[in-house]
Amino acid sequence: MSWTDERVDLLKKLWQEGLSASQIAGELGGVTRNAVIGKIHRLGLSGRGQPTSTIKRARRPRNSAPVRQQRRTVTVGATALQAEVEVEMEAEQETELQPVHALVMPISRRLTIEKLTERTCKWPIGDPGDEDFHFCGCDSLESSPYCEYHAGVAYQTSDPRRRMKRAANG
DNA sequence: CCCTGATTCGC
């Protein structure tokens, strides 16, 4: 595939709408997210708001040396401690999670192919067959077709205890 | 591990 005017146009549009590079790649088809990002840069529209970075990396030769893959798993402190922190953070998130509004897509993120797979929430939104019918698309839990919130919704009807627990928490 | 965008550079 090449960057035709239409494809570039769609690329710009989706990028401006806030879709991630991989999602755009999936939308366009025939390109990888790297290709998308590369094009974004060439078009000079990189830096949407402030995703990540503002960092400066030292350039590094690619051809000559195979380059020792110094996988930086810096683990500054103790691994055990790091694990603890993670658990704590997760617990916090769970406690603070609640709003239905938080699941609302900021933009028309209608899921098409690609991303709608194993780890994306397949909770239907809208009427099937309707033009605006789409899926939640949030990160889904492992071994679950739905995201955290929608999984909870699904279980509410079948598990009263879960409902009570949720009510107590939030 | 999953993901994100950023950058380099051989093609």
Add this chain to the structure above:
DNA sequence: GCGAATCAGG
């Protein structure tokens, strides 16, 4: 110009 490989970070 293109994009894979690589990088830094969440």
